[in-house]
Amino acid sequence: MGELHPDVKEVLLGEEDIRQIVGRMGEEITRDYADKNPLVVAVLRGAVVFMADIMRAIECPMAIDFMAVSSYGDGFKSSGVVRIVKDLDTKIEGRDVLIIEDILDSGLTLSYLINLLKGRNPASVEVAAFLVKDVPGNEPAVKPRYVGAHVPDEFIVGYGLDFAERYRNLPYIGILKPEVYKH
Ligand code: IMP
Ligand code: MG
Numbered sequence: 001m002g003e004l005h006p007d008v009k010e011v012l013l014g015e016e017d018i019r020q021i022v023g024r025m026g027e028e029i030t031r032d033y034a035d036k037n038p039l040v041v042a043v044l045r046g047a048v049v050f051m052a053d054i055m056r057a058i059e060c061p062m063a064i065d066f067m068a069v070s071s072y073g074d075g076f077k078s079s080g081v082v083r084i085v086k087d088l089d090t091k092i093e094g095r096d097v098l099i100i101e102d103i104l105d106s107g108l109t110l111s112y113l114i115n116l117l118k119g120r121n122p123a124s125v126e127v128a129a130f131l132v133k134d135v136p137g138n139e140p141a142v143k144p145r146y147v148g149a150h151v152p153d154e155f156i157v158g159y160g161l162d163f164a165e166r167y168r169n170l171p172y173i174g175i176l177k178p179e180v181y182k183h
Contacts, residue, residue, distance in 0.1 A: 005167070008158070008174035012151055015171050018053070018159060021148045025128060026057020028146055029098065036123075037061045038096040041088065043113065044068040046102035049160035049168070050130045050148075054100060065090045071109050080108030080141075084116075092122040102160050103131040103151070107140035114142065131156065131173070149173075155181055 004011065013021070029038075040062050042051035055064060068086035097117055101110060110127060117125050128146035135153045151173070157163055158170030163181055 002171075005170060005174070007167070007177055007180045008170070009177045010175045011172050012156070012175060013149060013159075013173040017149075018171075018173070021130070022050070022053045022057050025130075025146050025148055026054060026059070029054070029128065030057075030059045032145075033058070033062070033096065033098070034060050036096045037063070038098045039088075039090055039092060040064050040098050040100060042066050042100040043109075044086070045168070046160045046162065047100045047130075050102055051100050054128065054130075063090065067113070069109065069113065080106070080112055082109055082112045092117060092120050095122050097122045097125045099125065099127045101127055101129040101144070103133060103156060104129040104140050104142065104144060105133045105135070106138065107142035111141035130159070131161075154178075 040055060042048060042064070044066055051064070065088045066086065067084065067088055069082045070085050071082050099110065099113065104110065114125050127142055127144040129144040130148040131151050132140065132144065132147050133153060134150050155163060155176040156173060157167035157176045158172050158174050160168050162168045163176055
């Protein structure tokens, strides 16, 4: 194991925790989609690390695709207004779509995406969120069918999650020190 990154205040999930969570979610998804051949969709870029792990934990026929969106926020809090930068290459009419999300905060971005995809008449659209941020008094706009873990209302990095494009490569989930992003 490498050293803890100096900008990280606390590790919430280490590599072994992550392996166990992904394994458990993979079993749940495999059971529910055994005869469905789902299209597993990751939204770039944060979800790619989770995607790479969860797809190998799903033991039924499936396909993958990617979308890229840019939200008109300040890069910190999402506004829910989303521009599609890269759309799916796959037709989803009649398909069971499973969206892979890194972290669900307000859920505004995802809620917009789900509505967009539902307009294409898929058989179903569900969400697997690796993390759900528990914000007191805030009910996310989307209820994920599969949840990895809950995290506190702090800035989370690692395992694909960034702050200003940094820290995505950390192999664990950690809390970023507030002095790194507050100035
Ligand atoms: P939402 O639309 O508010 O649910 O925001 C979801 C997106 O914001 C995630 O897919 C992340 O890209 C980003 N995000 C939200 N919270 C964090 C965080 O704590 N660390 C890093 N990215 C975050
Ligand atoms: Mg981000």
